[in-house]
Structure formats: structure tokens, C-alpha cells
Amino acid sequence: MKAITQTCLLSAALLTVSVSARATEKPGTLKETFKDRFLVGTAVNRGMVTGGAGFRRSPEQTAKDVALVKEHFNQITAENDMKWQLVHPRDGKDGYDFGPADAFVNFGLSNQMYVVGHTLVWHSQTPNWVFAGTNPPPTNATGNVAANTNTPATNQFGRGRFGGGFGGGFGRYSGPRASRDELLQRMREHIHTVVGRYKGKVKSWDVVNEAIADGTGTNVLRNSLWLEIIGPDFIAKAFQYAHEADLNAILRYNDYGLENPAKRKKLITLIKSLQAQKVPVHAIGSQAHLNVSISFETMDQTLTEIATLGLPIHITELDVNSAAGGQRGFGADIANNAATTQGGLVSDADKKLTDAYAGIFRAFLQHRDSVKVVTFWGANDANSWRANGKPLLFDGNSQPKPAFDAVIAEAKKASLAK
Ligand code: XIL
Numbered sequence: 568m569k570a571i572t573q574t575c576l577l578s579a580a581l582l583t584v585s586v587s588a589r590a591t592e593k594p595g596t597l598k599e600t601f602k603d604r605f606l607v608g609t610a611v612n613r614g615m616v617t618g619g620a621g622f623r624r625s626p627e628q629t630a631k632d633v634a635l636v637k638e639h640f641n642q643i644t645a646e647n648d649m650k651w652q653l654v655h656p657r658d659g660k661d662g663y664d665f666g667p668a669d670a671f672v673n674f675g676l677s678n679q680m681y682v683v684g685h686t687l688v689w690h691s692q693t694p695n696w697v698f699a700g701t702n703p704p705p706t707n708a709t710g711n712v713a714a715n716t717n718t719p720a721t722n723q724f725g726r727g728r729f730g731g732g733f734g735g736g737f738g739r740y741s742g743p744r745a746s747r748d749e750l751l752q753r754m755r756e757h758i759h760t761v762v763g764r765y766k767g768k769v770k771s772w773d774v775v776n777e778a779i780a781d782g783t784g785t786n787v788l789r790n791s792l793w794l795e796i797i798g799p800d801f802i803a804k805a806f807q808y809a810h811e812a813d814l815n816a817i818l819r820y821n822d823y824g825l826e827n828p829a830k831r832k833k834l835i836t837l838i839k840s841l842q843a844q845k846v847p848v849h850a851i852g853s854q855a856h857l858n859v860s861i862s863f864e865t866m867d868q869t870l871t872e873i874a875t876l877g878l879p880i881h882i883t884e885l886d887v888n889s890a891a892g893g894q895r896g897f898g899a900d901i902a903n904n905a906a907t908t909q910g911g912l913v914s915d916a917d918k919k920l921t922d923a924y925a926g927i928f929r930a931f932l933q934h935r936d937s938v939k940v941v942t943f944w945g946a947n948d949a950n951s952w953r954a955n956g957k958p959l960l961f962d963g964n965s966q967p968k969p970a971f972d973a974v975i976a977e978a979k980k981a982s983l984a985k
Contacts, residue, residue, distance in 0.1 A: 594967070597960075598641040600978045604935055606681050608642025608942035610884065612950060613667050616645075616674040621950060628949070635965040636946050642681040644883070644942055645671045646952070649684050650692040655757055658696045663760065672768050683942070684765060685883075686773035686821065687758050688805045690739070690791035697753055698792045700745030705795070739792060750796045755808045762812035771817035771940075773852055773883065774809045775802050779822050779837060783829045787836055802837070803846045810847040821852030821883050826861065826869045838876050851876060854884040855927075856944065858956075859919040861887065863926030870934040881940040882931065887923050887970075888956035889916040912957065917969055924960065925973040932981040 597607040614621025614629045615636060621629040636643070647653055648667040655663050675682035745753070762772060778793075780786040788794050793801045802820075809818050820838060824830045834851070841848050851873055873880055891913050913919055931938045945951035949963035960971040 594972065594975050595978075597639040597974070600975055600983060601941070602641075603983060604932060605938050606642040606940045606942075607640055608644060608681070608683065608940060609636055609640045609946045610646040610685075610942065610944045611636060611643045611671065611674070611946070612646045613648055613670075615946075615950075616648075616670045617667065624950065631965055632946055632950060635961060637678055640680070640943075640946070642683065642940060642942060643671070643675045644683040644685045646685075646945070647692070649761070650686060650689065651697065651757065652692040652694050654761060656694055665764065668761075668765075672765055676768060681771070681940075682765075682769050683883075683940075684762070684769040684772040686776040687761065687809060688754060688774065688778075688793060688801065689776040690789065690793065691777070695740040695742070698740045698744055698750065698796065700743055700749055702744045702746055704741060704744055744792070744796055747797050750793075751801075751804060754797075754801070754805060758805065758808040759812045762809050762816065766813045767815070769813075769816065771819060771850070771881070772809055772813075773821040774818045774848075775805050776821045777823060778802055778820075779830060779833045781824065781830065787833045803841060803844060806841070806846045806848055817849045817879075818847055819850045819852040819881055819883070820848050821854060823854040823856055823884070825853045825873065826855075826857065826865050831869060831872055835872065835876065838878070842876070848878065850879045850881050850939070852881050852883040854944075855882050856884055856886055856888070856953075857923065857927070858888040859913060859916070859923045861923050861927060863929050866927050866930035867933065870930055870937060874934065874937040879939045880934070880937045881942070882938060883940070883942050884944040885927075885941060886944045886951060886953060886956075886958035887920055887927070888953050888958050889913055889920045890953070890956035916957065920957070921969045921973045924970040925977055928974045928977040929980075932977060932983070 601607050612621050613619070614624055615633050618626075618633075619629070620626050621632065624632065645668065648671055654665065654668050672682055674680075758774075762769070778788055778791070780789045788799055797804070806818055806820075809816065820834075820841075822830075822834060825834055838848060838851065853869070853873065870880060889912050891911050931941060943959055945959055947961035947963060947965050948954055948957045948959050951957075951959055954963075960968055960974060962968055
């Protein structure tokens with residue numbers, strides 16, 4: 568009896584020691600752990616950089632989110648505030664609203680972070696005035712305004728995260744249009760003004776976002792107002808203007824769904840053609856809005872093929888949806904993403920998320936020559952655009968999830984962490 572009591576006491580003591588050792592032995596931060604391989608970034612929202620309340624976050628919660636951002640990340644991207652709709656909502660001399668974008672850049676610089684600008688030319692979150700003019704829109708055989716065939720391509724900015732702007736009833740602009748020259752002139756002025764303002768401060772820009780068509784059809788480019796009004800060289804022009812505005816900025820082409828072989832093939836076709844024309848594209852941005860069915864093999868194959876372009880790869884918007892409704896395919900267009908985020912979590916969601924993140928990071932680590940930046944699309948589950956899918960490494964209270972441990976464990980296996 569005495570012996571048993573002693574053993575119990577001893578193991579209790581040992582337990583206390585190991586528990587307290589564990590509590591004091593903090594796992595490394597993301598930025599420290601991966602510092603020899605790539606930057607680890609996050610999208611930040613307006614509340615975080617202005618010190619106010621965030622989207623559905625109280626000032627106290629936002630302060631906690633900010634602490635998490637500072638602790639773990641050495642790179643930031645503005646989740647919305649540099650999009651045309653927000654930074655340049657009106658035509659004319661007083662058309663720009665630079666306040667939030669300035670706050671974002673200052674936040675990054677004062678915290679020694681690598682600042683990324685997102686995004687200059689996109690079919691979404693772009694105000695109607697940009698495309699408006701006096702040319703009647705084209706009509707199809709039945710006399711209706713030609714339909715936008717492959718995307719809800721909104722130009723609205725919704726009230727909430729998914730509100731309004733994602734299909735949900737708002738079509739794209741269908742009124743009289745600008746001419747090619749007018750639209751090119753507006754694009755040039757916008758890019759020169761925005762890139763010029765942050766020259767030397769914003770180190771990298773998503774110059775063109777999501778220009779590639781989904782699906783297995785033969786169209787490489789998505790049907791958008793940019794394409795219809797300017798023609799396919801809108802992409803080359805955008806890169807040329809951005810390069811003029813800041814010769815040292817790293818200019819990215821950014822898109823989603825590159826884990827899908829058909830879409831990846833189109834990316835390679837597009838970028839090779841830009842390279843043949845000597846267009847200044849400096850890096851490939853792969854959004855990586857994934858779901859828990861993603862495998863190491865798929866990520867490995869994706870990175871191997873993109874790397875053949877000979878450019879650095881930046882993972883620009885990483886998240887891994889574990890909502891049941893989000894399991895249909897690789898990060899769909901934003902309209903579909905919003906829709907497919909609905910529904911409960913997949914069964915055993917935490918475990919699946921953990922395994923998915925382990926495979927994803929194993930692939931990033933193996934592709935060390937290519938992957939230079941890994942940006943999460945949000946710091947924790949509460950401020951994710953796909954919050955229902957609990958897609959990030961930290962929960963809504965900024966506590967690390969098992970997926971966080973798995974990512975650190977991958978670094979250890981690659982002998983990055985002690
Ligand atoms: C999303 C933001 O996270 C949301 O807050 C906003 O309402 C819509 O846009 N691809 C992109 C990002 O390039 O800009 C999108 O961000 C997500 C998909």
C-alpha cells in the first residue's frame with residue numbers, strides 16, 4: 568500500500584514537471600520556424616491596421632488578433648483595402664480613398680513586415696465607372712446584352728464578407744462601355760497612382776488577379792469586361808504599367824484553383840506567352856484556397872509544374888476549408904467559395920485539417936527553391952472569409968489548433984526547428 572502511494576506521488580510529481588515543462592516550452596512562431604525557407608504572411612483587415620473594431624470583432628478581439636499577427640507573421644496583404652472598389656471608388660480628381668491603404672502600409676512598415684499589395688486589375692470588386700462610357704454594349708443574336716458565360720463577375724463590394732458582391736443577384740456592369748483606349752488610360756492612371764504612392768514600401772503586387780477561365784474548355788482567359796473591352800493584352804499592359812511605376816517591385820500574376828490540372832495548364836500557357844513577349848511577370852501567385860481533401864501528392868505535382876516557368880512561387884491566400892459544403896472541388900471562384908462554405912464541418916474535421924496542412928507544408932518545404940512566400944488568408948478562424956469552414960491554424964481565440972502543431976512538426980522533420 569505504502570509502495571503504491573509512493574509510486575502514485577512520484578508519477579504525480581513527474582506529471583507536474585512534464586506539464587509545466589510543456590507549458591513553458593513554447594513552440595516556435597511560424598515566422599521564426601520557417602525563416603530560412605519562406606516568409607509567412609497573413610491577410611489583414613481594416614480593423615487590425617487602424618486599431619478599430621474589425622468585421623464582427625470587438626476592439627478587444629481585434630487587439631488580440633493584432634497580437635497574433637505580430638507574433639507569428641512577417642508579411643501582410645490587405646484583405647480588401649487596396650482593391651479598386653475601395654482605394655479608387657470614384658472617377659475624377661478626388662476619386663481615391665487612401666486612408667485605409669495608408670494605414671495598412673504603415674502597420675506593415677512599423678512592424679518590419681514585407682508588405683504585399685492586392686490587387687490592381689481584377690474582374691471583381693471593381694466599380695462600374697471604370698468600364699462605363701458611350702459605346703453600346705455588344706448584343707447577342709437575340710438582342711440581349713451578351714451574357715457573361717463563366718462567372719458571376721461582380722463589380723460590387725458586398726456589405727458583409729459574402730454579401731452582395733458574389734453573384735447573389737448583382738450582375739456585372741452592363742451599360743454603355745468605355746473604349747479600349749479609355750479603359751487602358753484609366754488602368755494606367757490607376758496603376759501609376761497606386762503603385763507610385765507606395766513605391767519602395769509595397770515590395771510585391773498582385774498585378775492581375777484571376778484572369779484565367781475555369782473548366783476544361785479551350786478558352787485560356789476568363790470572359791471579363793477587361794478582356795472584352797481591351798482584348799487579351801490587358802494583362803501585358805497592366806504589368807507594363809506596374810513596372811513603369813516601380814521598377815523594383817516584384818510583380819505577380821495571381822490565381823486560384825491551380826491544383827486543378829486543366830487550370831494549371833492554362834496558367835502555363837498564359838505565362839509562357841507573357842514571357843515570350845518579355846512582359847515583366849516576376850512571380851506566380853497561387854491562392855491555394857483548398858479543402859481538406861487536398862493531398863501532398865497534388866500539392867507536389869502542382870508546385871513541380873508551376874516551377875517549370877522558372878519564377879518564384881508565392882502562396883498568396885492559403886486556407887483549407889473543412890466545411891462539408893466546401894468539399895466539391897479546389898477553391899472555386901469566389902462566388903462558389905462563398906456558397907460552398909455553408910453547411911457543417913466534415914466529420915473528424917480537425918484531424919482532416921491537420922493531415923491536410925501537414926501534406927501541404929511538406930510540399931512547400933520540399934519545393935524550397937521555388938516557394939518564397941506563404942500567406943494565409945486570415946490570421947485566425949474568426950476573421951477568415953470562410954469562417955464556417957474553420958480553415959486556419961488558429962481558432963477564433965487565436966489558440967493554435969492541432970494543424971498548427973502539424974505544420975511545426977513538418978518543419979522539424981525538415982530539420983528547420985529544434
Ligand atoms: C475576399 C475577402 O477575403 C473578402 O473579405 C471579400 O468580401 C471578398 O474577397 N480571391 C482573392 C481575394 O483574390 O481578394 C478574395 O478576398 C478571396 C478570393
